[in-house]
Amino acid sequence: MSILVEDRARVRTLTLDRPEALNAFSEALYDATTEALLAAADDPDVAVVLLTGNGRAFSAGTDLREMQALTTDPNYQRGKHGFNGMIDALASFPKPLICAVNGIGLGAGATILGFADLTFMSSTARLKCPFTDLGVAPEAASSFLMPQLIGRQNATWLLMSSEWIDAEQAKEMGLVWRVCAPDELMAVAREHAEKLASKPISSLVAVKRTMTEPLRTAIADARERENACFRDMLGGPANREALAAFAEGRPADFTKLPAGA
Template identity: 70%
Template sequence: MILTIEDKNRVRTCTLNRPESLNAFNEALYDALAEALLAAAADPEVAVVLLTGAGRAFSAGTDLAEMQAMVTDPDFVPGKHGFRGLITALGQFPKPLICAVNGLGLGIGTTILGYADLAFMSSTARLKCPFTSLGVAPEAASSYLLPQLMGRQNAAWLLMSSEWITAEEALRMGLIFAVCEPDELDSEARRHAEVLASRPISSLMAVKSAMVEPTRAETLAAVERENAFFAELLGAQANADALAEFTGHRGGGSV
């Protein structure tokens, strides 16, 4: 099962479960998480969703072998929701979303934090947005959400440099809520999740709606801009060279 789901005390924990691929997102995992968010949104017994990863990674981003197949294989079959469907589900998710970054997060493993209401990070975890190293554009409205969250210069470094940042740097930049020791991450994230889950769901949803609604149009516009840039750059020379290097020399990889 590529996504495990557990309910306890009105908290639904969704665990990305492709540890052998560092929880990289293929079409099946994009679909599974999108479906899980849609189901949690509709479930009156779920107050909070807690998202984490199995093994040593939170998520290594988009599976680069699938990205290359999307460009080169005319028979490639996209998922029901895919990346864009997951981003729509994240943007519309009406309840608190908490991320517990247990290990490395690349690409969507970092940009998903723009949708988190609270994010906790292991002190040994690292984050990276490798878009410029792959010759592509940002994703998931990160070009809008991350400057809002971190400030323009912090976001510019993260999105432009393709360099790793540590948990302490992520905290200083305002990308995450707290840094935890690895063996305390799950319990600390769950403790906060259960505090929120003890409150009336209608009130939680009202607070989130009031916070998110003023930026909803700008977020959607950012997604459209990024998608246009991504379509223009995907398969272009810089991207093709980068994908060939990653998938050919490294036996596959992730954004």
């Protein structure tokens, strides 16, 4: 089982549970997370979803070993939903979604915060969008959602630099709402989740719909642009060098790539 599900006081807590892999998203975890979100959306007894990770990480993003297999083996078994299915489920999730970032959030472990309605973060957690380190394009509508959420210049640094962002920087940017001591994170996030969950579900859904509906077309357009760029760059010179460097345990060297790569 790669995701844990717990119900209490109309709050469904979903815990990413691949601690040995820093909760990196394998195809199986993408599928499990998607199914859990779809089930929560349809469950009339669930008012709020609280998403967190087990162990030292929130999520280390896409499993790079699996990414390498997907780029080199045309017969590699893909999941039922995969990354795009999970993002579909997040983009259409009708109820309040609260994220409790307990540890590192890397790649998809950071960009999914663009779909959170509230984000709480441990003071020891860090976030990173390593797109330029991997020689790929943004994902999960982050090219639209991050400028909306944190402003263009903050988004530029987050999406282009591949640098770590600590909890205080994330709060200053507006990427997270509250920073908590590590041992208080889940209690504080749950307290707020249960406060929302005490309200009428129909009203929570209506508030979220009226806030997010104007963004849906822009989110879909951003994802289409990102996916086209990602397809073009996946397996390209920069991405091959990044994945080879990861597999060989060395820093990537992009300076010797063909011009424009």
